[in-house]
Amino acid sequence: MSKKILIYIEKQNSVSEELAKKAQELLQNFDDAEIAGIAINAGLDLGSKTYFDKIYYVNDSRLENYSGEYYSKISIDLITEINPDIVLIGATSLGRDLAPQIASALQTGLTADCTALDINEDGKLAATRPTFGGKLMATILSKNNPQMATVRPHVIVTDFDVQLKDTEYIEIKPQIDDIKTHVKLLETIKKEISAGIEDAEIIVAGGHGVKDNLDLVYQLAEKLNGKVGVSRAVVDLGLAEASIQIGQTGKTVSPKLYIAIGISGAMQHTVGIMGAKKIIAINKDKDAPIFKLADFGIVGDALEILPQLIKSL
Amino acid sequence: MKIVVCVKQIPDTTDIKWTENHTINREGVESVLNPLDFYALETALQLKDKLRDVEISVVTMGPLQAEFILKRAIAMGCDRGLLLSDRKFAGADTFATAKTLAKVITEKIPDFDMVLCGQFAADGDTAQTGPSLAKQLGVSLLTYVKAVDFQDSKFSATRETETNIEKYEVLTPVVLCITQGDYEPRRPLIDGFIRAKNTNIERLSCSDIKMCDDEVGLKGSPTYVSRAFTPNIEHAGEICINEDTEDTVRKLVSKIKEYV
Numbered sequence: 001m002s003k004k005i006l007i008y009i010e011k012q013n014s015v016s017e018e019l020a021k022k023a024q025e026l027l028q029n030f031d032d033a034e035i036a037g038i039a040i041n042a043g044l045d046l047g048s049k050t051y052f053d054k055i056y057y058v059n060d061s062r063l064e065n066y067s068g069e070y071y072s073k074i075s076i077d078l079i080t081e082i083n084p085d086i087v088l089i090g091a092t093s094l095g096r097d098l099a100p101q102i103a104s105a106l107q108t109g110l111t112a113d114c115t116a117l118d119i120n121e122d123g124k125l126a127a128t129r130p131t132f133g134g135k136l137m138a139t140i141l142s143k144n145n146p147q148m149a150t151v152r153p154h155v156i157v158t159d160f161d162v163q164l165k166d167t168e169y170i171e172i173k174p175q176i177d178d179i180k181t182h183v184k185l186l187e188t189i190k191k192e193i194s195a196g197i198e199d200a201e202i203i204v205a206g207g208h209g210v211k212d213n214l215d216l217v218y219q220l221a222e223k224l225n226g227k228v229g230v231s232r233a234v235v236d237l238g239l240a241e242a243s244i245q246i247g248q249t250g251k252t253v254s255p256k257l258y259i260a261i262g263i264s265g266a267m268q269h270t271v272g273i274m275g276a277k278k279i280i281a282i283n284k285d286k287d288a289p290i291f292k293l294a295d296f297g298i299v300g301d302a303l304e305i306l307p308q309l310i311k312s313l
Numbered sequence: 314m315k316i317v318v319c320v321k322q323i324p325d326t327t328d329i330k331w332t333e334n335h336t337i338n339r340e341g342v343e344s345v346l347n348p349l350d351f352y353a354l355e356t357a358l359q360l361k362d363k364l365r366d367v368e369i370s371v372v373t374m375g376p377l378q379a380e381f382i383l384k385r386a387i388a389m390g391c392d393r394g395l396l397l398s399d400r401k402f403a404g405a406d407t408f409a410t411a412k413t414l415a416k417v418i419t420e421k422i423p424d425f426d427m428v429l430c431g432q433f434a435a436d437g438d439t440a441q442t443g444p445s446l447a448k449q450l451g452v453s454l455l456t457y458v459k460a461v462d463f464q465d466s467k468f469s470a471t472r473e474t475e476t477n478i479e480k481y482e483v484l485t486p487v488v489l490c491i492t493q494g495d496y497e498p499r500r501p502l503i504d505g506f507i508r509a510k511n512t513n514i515e516r517l518s519c520s521d522i523k524m525c526d527d528e529v530g531l532k533g534s535p536t537y538v539s540r541a542f543t544p545n546i547e548h549a550g551e552i553c554i555n556e557d558t559e560d561t562v563r564k565l566v567s568k569i570k571e572y573v
Binding site: 068092111143184185224277286 | 348406407408411433435437438439440441442443444445447448449452453454455456457469470473474475476477478479480481482483484485486487493534535536537538539540541542543550551552553554555558559561562563564565566568569572573
């Protein structure tokens with residue numbers, strides 16, 4: 001049986017390669033499998049050997065900056081031409097803008113921010129994500145082709161024995177002359193990106209349980225040379241910037257050590273820390289689900305423990 | 314000028330209580346307006362403050378009980394509330410939801426200039442309904458919009474992504490997905506509540522907006538849930554009760570050293 005997966009290749013983002021590797025795993029049992037990429041102004045330095053069989057590319061000065069209308073039109077045209085069974089896109093700010101525009105135009109199913117991808121017994125894409133406010137995981141299928149999903153960077157890592165392939169490059173001619181967009185980019189300011197929590201080796205995270213004593217969380221992080229993260233509750237209360245929020249509506253992190261303080265561990269938080277190597281949790285509530293994830297847990301009051309811990313480090 | 318704001322009621326999940334089985338204790342969980350929708354409403358209201366001649370219609374899809382979020386929006390200063398409520402709408406995915414919203418807008422507010430949505434809903438966080446709606450209305454879209462301004466008879470929008478801050482000139486009609494901005498959404502005043510009480514919410518069914526049964530809800534959704542489950546993550550870690558803080562700290566220090 002034949003199966004074709006198309007992956008959107010985003011410039012300077014690891015997620016495209018992660019998806020290509022995962023696609024190799026998903027298609028391992030199909031004799032006629034093809035993994036294709038679409039690269040819109042993503043540069044030509046992708047190499048002759050990649051994890052893709054084919055890369056469809058376009059380089060056009062009009063596409064220098066991302067535009068949902070232009071990029072979705074090119075993607076939709078290619079999908080209509082090559083007819084992939086599955087389309088995978090990174091759940092980045094670009095992907096989260098692009099993917100629903102493509103899916104909507106093709107009237108097909110799209111599952112956002114998946115934490116697992118599988119091929120089921122019918123050969124369909126089974127996309128799993130947290131749902132109902134993080135209470136449950138749901139495996140979602142699409143009735144139509146292409147079956148679409150977005151995945152965040154660092155979330156899906158395969159240990160499948162992946163192979164580099166001799167990649168065929170195919171240039172596409174964009175049909176974008178007729179697009180009359182109502183949004184015109186005037187100015188772009190590159191943000192000064194200080195090393196964010198995404199790359200931190202040690203993260204000390206505070207939640208609802210320490211919301212009024214975040215300074216202790218900061219002090220502990222400083223002692224450990226780590227970064228501070230918070231749960232959504234803390235951001236919603238206006239006590240921390242959204243840029244350090246971890247979880248489904250925030251950042252995905254993969255530190256060596258994650259210390260969760262006063263965080264109950266609702267799924268919408270824990271999906272953001274699945275990549276953490278070790279987790280230490282401190283929480284008053286012995287039934288808090290964070291203890292199911294923790295390698296080491298303390299049931300107790302963080303306000304009693306932290307000052308002494310900070311002193312002794 | 315006509316602005317449409319699409320809003321959603323979500324369960325209040327900020328202060329969750331847990332049962333012994335690590336499931337959510339649903340007792341006493343209330344519904345609230347999705348936090349980012351407050352920013353979408355405030356954006357519309359600021360444009361109204363500036364341009365004066367603006368009619369703001371607020372649309373939501375949900376059970377009859379969702380009327381309260383429309384009343385709340387009217388209390389803040391919005392003009393109309395439209396509630397899409399029909400059992401046939403149940404189970405809609407983001408595509409079917411966007412299609413239904415697009416239909417109510419083209420039926421009831423066909424001369425709209427701007428549609429504002431929250432960037433994502435805090436319960437599902439798919440961030441798909443706004444972009445899907447733009448495509449189905451066939452108008453331009455900007456996501457991650459932090460601020461909208463009107464100066465020299467032109468609209469502009471500031472968009473913030475992971476790496477960039479971008480400034481756009483915006484023509485109408487347009488769909489903008491609004492994220493948290495550097496301002497506080499206003500709180501309703503007493504006269505706002507009185508006006509909300511006296512404003513009739515327009516309830517609309519599937520047939521009211523001339524949609525077929527198979528276009529809406531579960532039937533009209535290209536996705537379906539094949540399985541829902543509670544993930545079974547058993548991470549047999551060591552759990553200690555803090556009885557002697559000094560001893561606990563000693564254990565913590567040794568674990569931190571071991572793990573790093």
